[in-house]
Amino acid sequence: MKTLSQQTFLGQQGVNLIERRLQLMGYWWYPSAVPEVGIDGHLEIRDSQTGRMTNLIVQVQSKATEQPWSREREDSFEFICDEADLEYWLAGNAPVIIVFSRPSKDEAYWVSVKDYFRANPDDRKARRISLQKSTSKFDQSAAAALFRLAAPKEAGAYLSPRPRTEKLYSNLLRVRSYATDLFVARTETRDFKDIWDAAGELDLEIGPEWVLSDGNLMSFHDLSLNPWNQFCDPGTMETFQSAEWADSEDDNRRRLFVRLLNYALKERLKEWNVWRRKSDGMYYFAATSDFRSRRIDFAGAIDDQYRTVVHKYSSGKSHYIRHLAFRGYFQRIEDSWYLEITPSYVFTIDGVRPYRFEADLLSGIKLLEHNDTLLSQIHLWVDILTRPADLIHATTHS
Numbered sequence: 001m002k003t004l005s006q007q008t009f010l011g012q013q014g015v016n017l018i019e020r021r022l023q024l025m026g027y028w029w030y031p032s033a034v035p036e037v038g039i040d041g042h043l044e045i046r047d048s049q050t051g052r053m054t055n056l057i058v059q060v061q062s063k064a065t066e067q068p069w070s071r072e073r074e075d076s077f078e079f080i081c082d083e084a085d086l087e088y089w090l091a092g093n094a095p096v097i098i099v100f101s102r103p104s105k106d107e108a109y110w111v112s113v114k115d116y117f118r119a120n121p122d123d124r125k126a127r128r129i130s131l132q133k134s135t136s137k138f139d140q141s142a143a144a145a146l147f148r149l150a151a152p153k154e155a156g157a158y159l160s161p162r163p164r165t166e167k168l169y170s171n172l173l174r175v176r177s178y179a180t181d182l183f184v185a186r187t188e189t190r191d192f193k194d195i196w197d198a199a200g201e202l203d204l205e206i207g208p209e210w211v212l213s214d215g216n217l218m219s220f221h222d223l224s225l226n227p228w229n230q231f232c233d234p235g236t237m238e239t240f241q242s243a244e245w246a247d248s249e250d251d252n253r254r255r256l257f258v259r260l261l262n263y264a265l266k267e268r269l270k271e272w273n274v275w276r277r278k279s280d281g282m283y284y285f286a287a288t289s290d291f292r293s294r295r296i297d298f299a300g301a302i303d304d305q306y307r308t309v310v311h312k313y314s315s316g317k318s319h320y321i322r323h324l325a326f327r328g329y330f331q332r333i334e335d336s337w338y339l340e341i342t343p344s345y346v347f348t349i350d351g352v353r354p355y356r357f358e359a360d361l362l363s364g365i366k367l368l369e370h371n372d373t374l375l376s377q378i379h380l381w382v383d384i385l386t387r388p389a390d391l392i393h394a395t396t397h398s
Helices: 006-025 083-091 113-119 122-126 140-149 192-201 242-246 251-270 358-368 371-386
Strands: 028-031 041-046 053-064 070-073 076-080 096-102 107-112 128-132 172-174 181-186 210-213 216-219 238-241 274-276 283-285 294-299 304-315 318-333 336-348
Touching: 006 028, 006 041, 006 053, 006 096, 006 107, 006 140, 041 140, 053 083, 053 140, 076 096, 083 113, 096 113, 107 113, 107 128, 113 122, 122 128, 172 371, 181 242, 192 210, 210 251, 216 251, 238 242, 242 251, 251 274, 251 283, 251 318, 294 371, 304 371, 318 371, 336 358, 336 371
Parallel strands: 053 096
Antiparallel strands: 028 041, 041 053, 070 076, 076 128, 096 107, 172 336, 181 216, 181 238, 210 216, 274 283, 283 318, 294 304, 304 318, 318 336
16 A cells, blocks of 8 residues: 655645745745755745746755754754755755744744855854754744845856765675684595595584695584594694684685685575585575476565576477576675675576576576666575575575
8 A cells, every 4th residue: 555654744744834934925935846855945036016026046945843953942953964965055056045844833944054154164064053043933034034045136046966866786795793713623634525425424414614724624613522523633623713814914814714604605505405506606596306486585675576596498399497696706805704796697407417508598688687687686695695594484485
């Protein structure tokens, strides 16, 4: 159902109050054709004797509230301007006023923005306006001051281009936390496969968050505990703060830390049945045994959305499966680690083996996709990577 927010309703009440007061002054009100751009409309001075319109105008911004203003006292209050609005108001040569109102109490006050900051330069940096209520009432007593404020006929009037608000979305997902400790112990094993084979023979469940390097086993897991103590000498174990490796200037330490991050990411994505392709490191949603389409619900840029992440296509005797995928790289920017997410696709013939025309299909689909599609994919990956573990399967659909 369509709804009208209380804030929108209040904003219109403030504009209505301005129009009523201007009519009592004998002036005319023109609401802005484009709302929420720093100017709500303008008033035009009208000659009360002849009724002639003068083309002398003042730009008006309405600020309506039902709450106390900042530092409000019986006869004063303050208002902090938004920097983008303030730059816009000060940019053109047309006069700009702000009308502060409390519609429910039928009270309104005003200030000429340029005149105020010209007279109070120290307040410009703080973006602060301080008003005395008794000398700033927006009623018939303000008519003469508004007439004097209106632009002279010979000057014309211009405003700088209306500000455009744009949202920027990054494909960098910050690594907000990782294991506090990193454990290192000596081992006689030199091959990853040997540890996996040994774990299989012992019927042990181990994750991939470990690294072999120069006769050492490294992991975020405590290597003195079972089952890790079966693959190393626990008596040689040393404990480091993970930050020592994450923040290290030593290239080898940082490289090993990134390997651990990649293995931790691989383990995290298993919860979503996302696999990592060995040939190029691409992460992709795996297909089910019967190749049914798979849908994922996720929180998008505007509203909750969903996307089909696995789908089988058939044409005559040929068929292939399209998997939503991404390539991920961990990068250090200033003092933080980020996962760079590059959306893509994987095409297979059976969920594992690559489709021979994958390059052609990938090139074709990228030509058809627009920025909103890429943004949607980034939001999907960010959502599933940041979703609490107990909610992981709550909104997946086969």
